[in-house]
Amino acid sequence: MIFEGLSFALRPGEAIALTGRNGAGKSSLIAMLCGRLRPDGGSIRLGGVEDEADLAEIAHLVGHRDGLKTALTARENLAFAQDVLGHAAATPDEALAAVGLGHAAELPAGYLSAGQRRRVALARLLVSRRPYWLLDEPLSALDTASQAMVAGLMRDHLAQGGAILAATHGPLGLDGTREVRIGA
């Protein structure tokens, strides 16, 4: 048993900061929300979808692993994500420019620093449009300027009617974020 009796609703235009000590189950909850783990009890409904296989298809996950192939360039990584996830929105180059990495498009991901890789992973949110962003420690390894930039991206997403659930230890930099605490 990791946690029990957790109940919350996430509405369009709303952001939830998922907090709790290390090992409380934040990542496990995110894994459940995108259909990778099955809860022992209770139910998860995301945009009217309850089948866990379909949960993965409407949620946009940036987990604590960046999901980048180190041998491929930043642009190739994003183009791959766009083709695989569908619902194309911004082009890989536009998305890289939006996270301040327009100059690094041709560099293999293996050459980028941890913070830059994190930003490429977050740029994935922009290349394909999905309403629910599930972010696991989105601000880890980011400097303060990049954190503000990510907060800007999240604000834009909320303004367009999207919803965000982010596991975090620090403030997300958004106004009106609701906090859900796992494990007392």
Place this chain on the structure above:
Amino acid sequence: MKRAFLAILKRDLAVASRAGGGGELALVFFLTMVVLVPFALGPDLNLLSRIGPAILWLGALLSALIGLDRLFQSDEEDGSLDLIRASALPLELAVLAKGLAHWLTTGLPLALVSPLLGLLVALPGEGVLPLVATLLVGTPALSFIGAGGAALAASLRRGGLIVPVLVAPLTVPVLIFGVSSANAAVGGTVPFLTPFLILCAISLGAIVVGTVAAAAALRSAD
């Protein structure tokens, strides 16, 4: 959906072809093994040409197996398997794309260089084309049987050797019919087509069963 399939195929080919991608490793291993065997056996050309097809097939089998453990493990480690899971593409088709990429970067090059290595084991001239044909239709079975094993080991941190150990026994029929059809082409009482068609059937079956099994293993790994 077609776009996602092609994207996975293209990405795996690109990763294998870049430095350190392991695409050339199987080929070098194949080369090394087949070059070493004549030294071990000595200068008996009759013996060499009799067991030549077996050596080439054994070499191809082992080379196809060595890189297999990374097939899903590397995607699992860097998180890109989550990306593939999040796609609308059914996991079975994603596995098919990855298996196809594995064959294009191991089985196909192995089959294409085998005539050259046939010279080293004194393979008779009329046996060269049939050998290439058996490797061409037989190696997809290795990639896809292997994909099933690789998917089981995807979430194991140190699964390295477990995949070849798991997969090797399942590849025995491929080896038997591959070698016997390559042998049938250079002599013997069995016509070439008999074992060759069975080999084709094994390959087709392995593509289907391996794909479904690997997808099931990846789903239950969570």
